Structures are given as C-alpha cells and as structure tokens.
Amino acid sequence: MEKQNWKAFLYLLPALVFLGVFLVYPLIDVFIYSFEEGYSSASQSYFGIGLFNYEYVLHDPYFKQALINTFVLVIVTVPISTGIxxxxxxxxxxxxxxxxxxxxxxxxxxxxxxxxxxxxxMVLFKETPYSQGVVNMLIQWVGLSPVDFMEGPWWAKMFVLCFYTIWIVMP
Known part of the structure; x- marks a missing residue:
C-alpha cells in the first residue's frame, strides 16, 4: 500500500510543481511586494516597509468606484444569469x-x-455618425429619448456591462 502512495505522489508531482511555480510563488511574491513602499521594478529596490500602499488604495476614489461597479455587477448578473x-x-x-x-x-x-x-x-449600443444604435432606435420608436450607452450616465454603462456579462456567462 505504501508503494502505491509514493507512485500516486510521483504522478502528481509535475502538476504540483507547475502550480507552485506559476501560482503559489507569484501570489506570495506579490503579497510581499504589496508591503514595500516606493518599490521600483527597474532597480528592484524600495525605501520602506509598511501599509502605505493599502492606505493609498483604500482612499483612492477610482478604487472605491471599481468596488461599487464590481459589487453591482455581481449582485445583478449572478441571480439573473442563474435564473435564465x-x-x-x-x-x-x-x-x-x-x-x-x-x-x-x-x-x-x-x-x-x-x-x-x-x-x-457595439452595433446594438454604440452611437456612430451613421446610426444611433439598434437599441436607441427601438427606444425612439417607443417615444423615449435616446441614451448614450457608451459615454453617457453610469447606469447606462452598467446596463450594457451587465447585459454583456449575462450573455457571455450563460452556458
């Protein structure tokens, strides 16, 4: 029985080495780099260790908006795609x-x-010099004003992103 365990481990060894080299090591390396302040990839140097990078990211308005967008995307797309x-x-x-x-x-x-x-x-939602997009044509046919889905309000862009995500992850 002991011989079979070693044999099974030897069969798994190439996959374990591959995962270690290409998954585990980079994760640990990036985690260590995240604490290095003023890290320069060109010279491979830094001037301190601390939580400055995390403080900077948590106070960045773009990061906060990205978290909100991700939260909305998950809350909307997961139940709808699962239900469909x-x-x-x-x-x-x-x-x-x-x-x-x-x-x-x-x-x-x-x-x-x-x-x-x-x-x-893009054909459905993007406004070009030649057309307003198929969705905007349908919106105008109903009697509403067109919406710029690409450069317009946040909700319009999120609608397109959610619709696209639901379509892509359906299978």
Missing part, C-alpha cells in the same frame, strides 16, 4: 419539439467568439 439558465434548462427538458433550437440558443454564447459578440454589442 434554470429556465432554459427547464424548457429543454419540457419541450421536445424545440429542444435543438433551445440548445442552440443556450450554447450560442459559448461557441461565439468574444470579439464577435463585442462587435454585435
């Missing part, structure tokens, strides 16, 4: 005639190139 995925899976199990069509819709984001999806979203 559950509804699609229920539909796949209950409807026999449309099963292949629904499977195609469900796995389309998975097989579609991310750049192609980005281009489609």
């Amino acid at each position: 995925a559950l509804m699609i899976s229920l539909a796949l199990n209950s409807v026999k005639k449309l099963r292949s069509f629904l499977q195609t819709i469900y796995f389309l984001p998975y097989v579609t190139n991310t750049i192609a999806v980005g281009m489609v979203f």
